[in-house]
Amino acid sequence: MYRKIVIPVDLAHLGDLAKAMQTAADLARLYSIPVVYVAVAGTVPDEVARTPEEHAEKLRALAREQGERHGHEASAHPLHSADPQGELNRLLRATTAELGADLVVMASHKPALLDWLLPSHGGSVAEHSEASVFVVR
Template sequence: MYTHIMFPVDLHLPPEVRKAADVAAEVAKWQGAKITIVSVTGNQPGDPVQTDGAINDDLRAFADQLATNSGTEVAYLNIHSVDVAAEVDGDLARAAEGIGADLIVAGTHAPRITDYIFSSHAGYLANHAKVSVFVIR
């Protein structure tokens, strides 16, 4: 049913990402699907500046771990953004189309008061992506 799963990640790896990674691995194993990890990065105030090489090393290590857990092919893609906070949602929705994903598995947090005003990233994807979105809380 699904052949290509996009898995958006925050490289800080909050608990929601770790839980969603387990689900993505299980679905990929069950469906025989490829996984592509997608990260949107940029220089944010307060974050240490990371080089593209360091970001790719982190993504490669995470992809290797996910490949071991899922037993399927895992690729990765880093999208550089000038303003991650403003662009991440659109970048992820476009990335799903660009890589040909037919399912997005995204982790999210429990609803907060601000989520009633602004949607979470997973909420945005669920409302705007052109493919199925599996949101893990």
């Protein structure tokens, strides 16, 4: 039914992502399709990595580890931006299309009062993406 799953991850908050990653793994096994781990690094050092390349290396390690643990095909697609927070939604949409993925699985916070002003990343991607979007609360 699906061809490829994209799962955006924030390496600084991996703890919040367990459910989303499990969901992606289950779906990947169900349809025997690959999962692409996408993360956007900042260009300046942060708590995850000091260079975009170090960040990319960590993402690849995560993809490898997840793929081995759940037994699905996994790869990493590291991106970087001078404004990772501001550009995240746009980058995710473009990357999903570029990768030819038709299912996005992403974690998102619960709907909150101020979402009308600043929609969650999950909400924003779902609103504009051509792919199906599975928002994991």
